Amino acid sequence: MVDLGHGDAATAPAQAPRLTLPGWLRDASQTQRALSALILLSLYNAFFTTNFLTWATLRVNLTQVATIVIVGVGMTLVIATGGIDLSVGALAAIAGMIAPKIFMSDRALLDSPWVAVPLAIVVPVLVAGGFGVFNGTLVTAFRIQPIIATLVLFLGGRGIAKALSNGNLVAFHNPSFDYIGTGRPLGIPVQVILMAVIVVVASWAMRRTTFGRYILATGGNEAAARLAGVPVDRTKVAVYTISGLLAGLAGLIVISLNTSADPNSIGVNMELDAIAAAAVGGTVLTGGRATVVGTLIGACIIHQIRYTLISHGVADGTTRIVVAITIILAVLLQRRGD
Amino acid sequence: MATQTTDIRGERQQERRAFAASLIQQQGVLIALLVVLGFGLLRYGENFRSSFNIWEMLRNNSYYGLIALGMTFVIITGGIDLSVGAVVALTSVAAARFSVHGVFLAAAGAVALGLAVGLVNGGLIARFKIQPFIVTLAMLLACRGAALNLAHNANVSVDFASGYIDIGQKNLGRVPVPVVITIVAYLLASIVLNFTRFGRHTLAIGGNEEAARLAGLPVARTIVSVYALSGALAGLSGAILAGLAFTGSPNYGIGWELTAIAAVVVGGTILSGGRGSVWTTLVGVLLLGLIFNELNFERGKGIFELTQYWEEVIRGAFLLVVVIVQSRLARRGPRAGRV
Numbered sequence: 071m072v073d074l075g076h077g078d079a080a081t082a083p084a085q086a087p088r089l090t091l092p093g094w095l096r097d098a099s100q101t102q103r104a105l106s107a108l109i110l111l112s113l114y115n116a117f118f119t120t121n122f123l124t125w126a127t128l129r130v131n132l133t134q135v136a137t138i139v140i141v142g143v144g145m146t147l148v149i150a151t152g153g154i155d156l157s158v159g160a161l162a163a164i165a166g167m168i169a170p171k172i173f174m175s176d177r178a179l180l181d182s183p184w185v186a187v188p189l190a191i192v193v194p195v196l197v198a199g200g201f202g203v204f205n206g207t208l209v210t211a212f213r214i215q216p217i218i219a220t221l222v223l224f225l226g227g228r229g230i231a232k233a234l235s236n237g238n239l240v241a242f243h244n245p246s247f248d249y250i251g252t253g254r255p256l257g258i259p260v261q262v263i264l265m266a267v268i269v270v271v272a273s274w275a276m277r278r279t280t281f282g283r284y285i286l287a288t289g290g291n292e293a294a295a296r297l298a299g300v301p302v303d304r305t306k307v308a309v310y311t312i313s314g315l316l317a318g319l320a321g322l323i324v325i326s327l328n329t330s331a332d333p334n335s336i337g338v339n340m341e342l343d344a345i346a347a348a349a350v351g352g353t354v355l356t357g358g359r360a361t362v363v364g365t366l367i368g369a370c371i372i373h374q375i376r377y378t379l380i381s382h383g384v385a386d387g388t389t390r391i392v393v394a395i396t397i398i399l400a401v402l403l404q405r406r407g408d
Numbered sequence: 409m410a411t412q413t414t415d416i417r418g419e420r421q422q423e424r425r426a427f428a429a430s431l432i433q434q435q436g437v438l439i440a441l442l443v444v445l446g447f448g449l450l451r452y453g454e455n456f457r458s459s460f461n462i463w464e465m466l467r468n469n470s471y472y473g474l475i476a477l478g479m480t481f482v483i484i485t486g487g488i489d490l491s492v493g494a495v496v497a498l499t500s501v502a503a504a505r506f507s508v509h510g511v512f513l514a515a516a517g518a519v520a521l522g523l524a525v526g527l528v529n530g531g532l533i534a535r536f537k538i539q540p541f542i543v544t545l546a547m548l549l550a551c552r553g554a555a556l557n558l559a560h561n562a563n564v565s566v567d568f569a570s571g572y573i574d575i576g577q578k579n580l581g582r583v584p585v586p587v588v589i590t591i592v593a594y595l596l597a598s599i600v601l602n603f604t605r606f607g608r609h610t611l612a613i614g615g616n617e618e619a620a621r622l623a624g625l626p627v628a629r630t631i632v633s634v635y636a637l638s639g640a641l642a643g644l645s646g647a648i649l650a651g652l653a654f655t656g657s658p659n660y661g662i663g664w665e666l667t668a669i670a671a672v673v674v675g676g677t678i679l680s681g682g683r684g685s686v687w688t689t690l691v692g693v694l695l696l697g698l699i700f701n702e703l704n705f706e707r708g709k710g711i712f713e714l715t716q717y718w719e720e721v722i723r724g725a726f727l728l729v730v731v732i733v734q735s736r737l738a739r740r741g742p743r744a745g746r747v
Contacts, residue, residue, distance in 0.1 A: 128554055154541075156666070208728075212735045215679050217488070219731070226724020232717035342545060355539050384560065387658075390553025394546040401538050 202314020
């Protein structure tokens with residue numbers, strides 16, 4: 071199952087002549103079914119959901135899906151190595167609680183917004199990345215299974231976030247910081263731009279760089295990768311670190327969007343949403359095969375199903391059941407496609 | 409224990425020593441439990457020792473105990489069941505709705521509902537070969553959705569006239585009913601795992617599924633049964649919780665699947681499957697519960713400020729310490745007995 075990033079189109083036997091797709095689309099052809107499902111869903115909405123084809127609807131939906139995609143990209147890299155990261159929601163909460171502490175601090179050094187705001191962005195993301203290093207170290211140096219290793223911070227991390235504000239919601243008003251969540255250069259929300267950049271960079275890295283090949287080799291067959299000289303442990307620490315950094319960034323987006331930081335709600339269920347997005351997009355949970363663009367599509371499908379049902383007045387409970395069935399169907403269809 | 413064997417024949421003595429050594433290695437968690445218990449007795453004295461505190465602590469850990477028991481079987485087969493917390497929520501609502509029909513019918517209905525969820529989980533995993541993680545993750549979403557629908561997005565109070573709350577609140581002598589149910593469940597599960605064909609199949613599949621298949625064991629049937637068992641026990645847990653709290657709620661049990669996994673792992677059952685014991689899981693549940701209980705007493709002493717948020721951090725840190733010690737022991741320990 072070691073598929074060094076060429077996707078199915080390259081490895082499938084040439085029974086039928088196939089279109090040669092550009093690289094980024096070939097990546098997505100691993101998840102062709104997911105893409106067609108997304109297109110069908112959008113077509114349905116274009117005809118049957120009022121106001122679907124408006125710039126405002128698209129912008130709102132993209133804004134809402136951005137954090138899941140950003141976390142989902144990190145999750146996809148982790149899953150590609152055969153791991154899982156349950157701690158992302160808690161790390162988002164920690165980052166989200168640290169940021170207001172910095173830009174609301176009354177220390178003289180942090181008086182200028184030119185110092186405080188960049189620090190309030192960089193420091194929380196780095197702290198979350200540091201916890202990612204911690205996860206990666208548990209998985210590699212201590213040989214603890216990823217699900218258990220990241221369970222430690224899932225259980226403890228939110229406690230840290232709550233302790234930072236004594237469990238209270240912190241409301242703030244800081245126009246320059248809020249730009250991450252509410253700014254719109256050229257009419258495009260900042261977090262959507264961030265999401266796009268992250269997806270493009272990660273997708274490129276998975277297909278074109280040695281690092282991407284190391285990730286897939288590690289997840290495909292760890293023992294073989296080790297023998298072939300792949301720095302398996304370093305690769306694993308790197309993916310958990312990236313996952314932590316991205317979770318931290320997602321936490322900052324969430325708080326700036328709400329102009330408040332609530333340790334009880336930032337990133338709750340984020341890990342499950344991100345895993346579901348990756349699975350629906352065509353990333354195999356046992357590792358060795360992953361598609362970043364697929365995760366983007368998967369997140370969009372899940373989000374659009376929710377949006378469609380809710381805008382047609384379906385109850386919240388039923389919406390969740392439909393999403394659950396979608397996840398199972400998506401995985402089943404991919405299985406049949408292999 | 410080992411020192412008392414000096415007067416017995418050499419052969420048997422050696423045997424027993426080996427047994428004691430393996431006991432210490434395997435029962436490290438039991439030793440930890442005794443240490444934590446001793447610490448509590450010494451430090452918090454009278455109130456900690458009171459039968460009220462002990463029984464209430466056990467009562468409030470019985471529902472964790474039941475889902476961790478089901479999780480133990482699932483993990484022994486090398487699987488995982490993320491849906492149990494949501495099943496607890498769903499069945500607590502169902503039990504509250506059925507509670508007018510009396511405690512037995514309502515509890516049986518909750519267990520049957522959990523069993524049905526487990527059968528679907530097991531069917532999808534065994535028949536369609538979808539990873540347990542994904543199947544039970546989707547089931548988590550579906551059960552929460554179903555619970556919201558069944559409860560009309562609100563909490564559902566149980567019927568007090570039918571005596572439903574007895575299942576959570578009543579005592580048999582001094583022992584709370586939920587504790588009795590949990591002990592019986594562990595006794596039965598221990599017999600099933602150690603002395604029945606189903607138990608041997610469960611262990612064999614976790615050890616090497618392919619070999620079990622080639623040896624002609626009913627792999628699919630065993631896997632379905634294991635998830636059904638986990639679902640049914642989560643249903644029982646939901647029924648008890650509804651009785652304990654007087655209400656069923658779609659918001660119960662959030663994150664409990666991970667607490668249950670933590671208890672199983674703290675008990676020493678390995679996630680890769682093939683080995684495990686229900687009693688070490690019980691010790692794991694008790695250990696986590698006892699630590700919480702003692703943290704409450706520590707807060708009552710007020711010597712240093714300990715907000716409840718730090719308890720969550722301590723819970724995570726405790727899991728960390730346990731898994732690191734286990735990983736060290738596993739590497740140093742004899743590799744004999746490993747397949």
